[in-house]
Amino acid sequence: MKIAVVGATGLVGRKIINLCEEYFESDVQYSLYASSKSAGSELTINNRNIVVQELNEKNILNFDLVLFSAGGERAQLYAKSFVDKGAFVIDNSSAFRMLDDVPLVVYGVNEEAITKSTKLISNPNCTTMGLVMSLKPLHDAFVLKSITPTSYQAVSGSGTRAVESLEKELTLSDNLLSDYSEGFYGQPVAKNVIPVAGNLLENGYSDEEMKFVNESRKILSMKNLIVEPSNARVGVKTGHGTFCSAVFENQVDVGSAINLLSQFDGVEYWSDKLATPLDAEGQNNVLVSRLRQGLSSNKILNFWVVSDNLLKGAALNAVQIAKHVSTL
Numbered sequence: 001m002k003i004a005v006v007g008a009t010g011l012v013g014r015k016i017i018n019l020c021e022e023y024f025e026s027d028v029q030y031s032l033y034a035s036s037k038s039a040g041s042e043l044t045i046n047n048r049n050i051v052v053q054e055l056n057e058k059n060i061l062n063f064d065l066v067l068f069s070a071g072g073e074r075a076q077l078y079a080k081s082f083v084d085k086g087a088f089v090i091d092n093s094s095a096f097r098m099l100d101d102v103p104l105v106v107y108g109v110n111e112e113a114i115t116k117s118t119k120l121i122s123n124p125n126c127t128t129m130g131l132v133m134s135l136k137p138l139h140d141a142f143v144l145k146s147i148t149p150t151s152y153q154a155v156s157g158s159g160t161r162a163v164e165s166l167e168k169e170l171t172l173s174d175n176l177l178s179d180y181s182e183g184f185y186g187q188p189v190a191k192n193v194i195p196v197a198g199n200l201l202e203n204g205y206s207d208e209e210m211k212f213v214n215e216s217r218k219i220l221s222m223k224n225l226i227v228e229p230s231n232a233r234v235g236v237k238t239g240h241g242t243f244c245s246a247v248f249e250n251q252v253d254v255g256s257a258i259n260l261l262s263q264f265d266g267v268e269y270w271s272d273k274l275a276t277p278l279d280a281e282g283q284n285n286v287l288v289s290r291l292r293q294g295l296s297s298n299k300i301l302n303f304w305v306v307s308d309n310l311l312k313g314a315a316l317n318a319v320q321i322a323k324h325v326s327t328l
């Protein structure tokens with residue numbers, strides 16, 4: 001089997017490489033792509049050094065699977081060329097997520113959306129993915145009506161440059177003041193909370209908030225799901241957390257909800273300790289805690305969910321899909 005990792009040198013690409021070693025046989029042939037800046041550098045897979053190639057039209061060969069994590073612009077330019085050469089492409093960007101003929105898949109929730117004729121699959125937004133993992137077992141039992149998710153998003157969700165910027169801000173210690181504008185977000189994120197994640201749109205919501213709306217509906221096949229989203233960027237390196245208030249058609253039961261979450265593959269319910277981003281970092285599972293019944297209605301559940309945005313939010317889901325596709 002031949003696998004290409006596009007954006008191999010990035011935060012997500014490096015995790016994909018580690019997970020491929022775990023999920024696929026060691027005789028897989030890998031090709032690695034990144035920008036011209038990284039061309040010629042080497043990364044190690046299964047103890048073999050592989051030279052990173054520049055992504056351009058001339059370098060595109062035929063592969064069985066392509067895991068693409070190089071941003072929407074590159075995906076728009078090149079993903080279809082890989083497909084045309086016969087590959088299944090799994091893209092981490094938002095470029096194709098809302099296209100009707102492209103499945104948007106959270107492995108464990110809706111992988112049945114992939115068929116043998118599927119050639120291009122979108123990996124959902126990292127925050128939405130963690131949230132949907134926790135909503136799925138609750139929806140199956142109580143039937144979702146509306147959700148109000150408020151996320152606290154880590155800087156690694158914005159890529160390598162944002163992490164470097166956070167690290168620099170942390171070195172400034174008490175000299176980091178609110179008027180600091182040289183960092184990735186234009187205002188300090190270290191030791192801080194910026195009350196928006198993503199770019200603001202004309203409707204006053206950010207593009208990240210609208211991903212909660214549109215992607216949750218598509219993944220759960222609920223075009224009428226009511227979603228009232230808010231996102232913040234916080235001075236956390238890795239691990240997106242979300243408080244969610246979920247309203248259901250049916251009466252809920254906290255004990256049953258906790259059991260359902262605990263039994264759902266890929267989710268853990270933490271009752272003895274409050275799950276934080278630091279707990280989630282490096283974990284494949286999505287962690288849920290603080291589940292309570294609503295104060296105003298017995299059809300409401302309020303809870304906290306946190307997951308590693310680079311794993312179940314990106315690389316892990318992509319590799320799980322790749323493994324699934326390889327068995328079709």
Ligand SMILES: NC(=O)c1ccc[n+]([C@@H]2O[C@H](COP(=O)([O-])OP(=O)(O)OC[C@H]3O[C@@H](n4cnc5c(N)ncnc54)[C@H](OP(=O)(O)O)[C@@H]3O)[C@@H](O)[C@H]2O)c1
Nearest residue numbers: 007009010011012034035038070071092093157159160314
């Ligand atoms: N970080 C997350 O939590 C997360 C979650 C879900 C989805 N995603 C998506 O995953 C993708 C990658 O994110 P990331 O966090 O890994 O970003 P990153 O750390 O900034 O890495 C970006 C990757 O894209 C490559 N790249 C940049 N320009 C390129 C070009 N012109 N041609 C070829 N390759 C190019 C980079 O190569 P060089 O090193 O050579 O520049 C690097 O390998 C993005 O689409 C992002 O939206 C990220």
